[in-house]
Ligand SMILES: [Zn+2]
């Protein structure tokens with residue numbers, strides 16, 4: 334059984350999911366005419382590079398929505414990676430709280446699929462290293478006949494970014510995904526204020542046609558109106574702060 338589940342969104346866009354682990358984390362490959370973009374690199378249990386190599390011969394640019402252990406597992410397999418400056422320190426110096434031992438434990442929890450034969454948890458190390466370059470708000474990555482715009486979307490982490498391409502596909506990383514698990518904004522390194530501003534920013538993006546989550550279900554069924562209404566609800570009820578707990582909306586939930 335393959336560790337990764339591939340779902341073809343269209344001819345040039347593939348979701349690469351890890352349903353065998355309880356987090357159901359997902360990376361995305363966006364293929365252009367001259368370059369391909371890999372959004373996140375998963376848990377590091379299977380070789381995501383092997384999967385990507387099967388899907389495209391083009392040079393692959395690796396971009397990280399944010400530097401959390403469940404999205405940077407395969408970074409070391411590639412020769413480049415781009416990150417927002419505000420998450421850069423975690424890539425270079427490690428993520429607060431998450432050392433290799435605690436990540437190893439987390440990786441082995443609630444597995445519903447056999448691990449790849451070549452994977453050895455005792456050899457797993459959390460990636461640490463210098464990024465090739467930065468992702469900044471408004472930056473446009475041209476893949477050749479396909480443009481992808483970077484949106485700075487802090488809250489879940491300070492340097493979190495989302496991506497929107499010219500098909501109207503929005504990839505909001507860990508700012509927005511379906512409600513099997515909440516969007517976490519309850520850690521000291523998170524900011525409910527920033528996350529709510531981020532949801533407002535995403536709700537105000539023009540031309541969003543489809544939204545693809547980095548955890549849980551592939552596609553999130555939420556309209557701009559619903560997003561903006563939830564932002565308004567949280568603000569009006571003075572809920573935008575740490576300690577206010579779980580907030581459930583129709584398509585997603587938030588944990589402050
Ligand atoms: Zn995260």
Ligand SMILES: [Zn+2]
Pocket residue numbers: 358401403404507547548
């Ligand atoms: Zn995540």
